[in-house]
Amino acid sequence: MAQTKGKRTWRLLVAEDELISRTLLTRLVSSWGYDVIAVEDGSQALEVLEGDDPPRLAVLDWMMPGADGVAICRRIRALRREPYIYLIILTALQERQKLVEALEAGADDFLTKPVQPHELELRIHVGRRIVELEEQLIEAREALRELATHDPLTRIWNRRAILEILEKEIARASRKGASADVCALMIDIDHFKTVNDQYGHLVGDQVLMHVAERIREAVRRHDEVGRYGGEEFLAVLTGCGVNGLKAVAERIRKEVAENPFVTGDRPIAVTVSLGGARLTGGEGGGSIMQLIGRADHALYEAKDQGRNRVVIDGEQGVNDEE
């Protein structure tokens, strides 16, 4: 009977110290199409289950040297790792009365030796069903998380998420002291209303996506970028100093200005104005709203000075093309 669904091949751990029983189990389970990893004691079993990319199914003998099956269950459950590993315990007949202990330790199921092949096959099937259900739950949860934290249009952080990131970074900087800094960079598309009026909102949306892409292209790997409002973006930078902040801001400005958005055969020239503000941990942790207020103020300065330029709070304006 084929045990692969689609392209998936299930891996399964067999941990059993008795050679004959281990060989028999391995042969049986392999014949059902599983990719079997067979080990002969509890420490080897733990090594496999605690390692990277463990099998999702395990059949564990209760009595084994190294660590017994129940101890393994307890340890694996204490790790609370994802993905879930479905654990089936094998017991000798005289251990049946202790099954409560096995279940309490986190075993999902148990079988009494000698194992009936058909029963084992069905129980492993149940395990697969549980594992697949858990995977679907994780997928659904991750999809919800993505929805809750990302802007659906540009796929970058949404306002709430980027503000949370900024808040966390401010707290981190104030813990670390004067050597740490956080920068908020407000980026606003110049004359965006004109784009919408002239080309329609669909093109406007595409321009927003395009600019978000350009910003992501221009920032450093660990910088975070979110959509703050309609045509306004917020980048959170750390560990860059005021010169680093200026450099990143200028790179964004250039990246946008030099890469017009092309719809059909018409390029639409887009520029952004940027306002940045920096906070060091030594300043006793200013509030998030103060930092954003300063960046916002610098942004209005940049707009006032003619747009397509960078202004850093407390600094001289950085000019565009000389």
Ligand SMILES: [Mg+2]
């Ligand atoms: Mg044993």
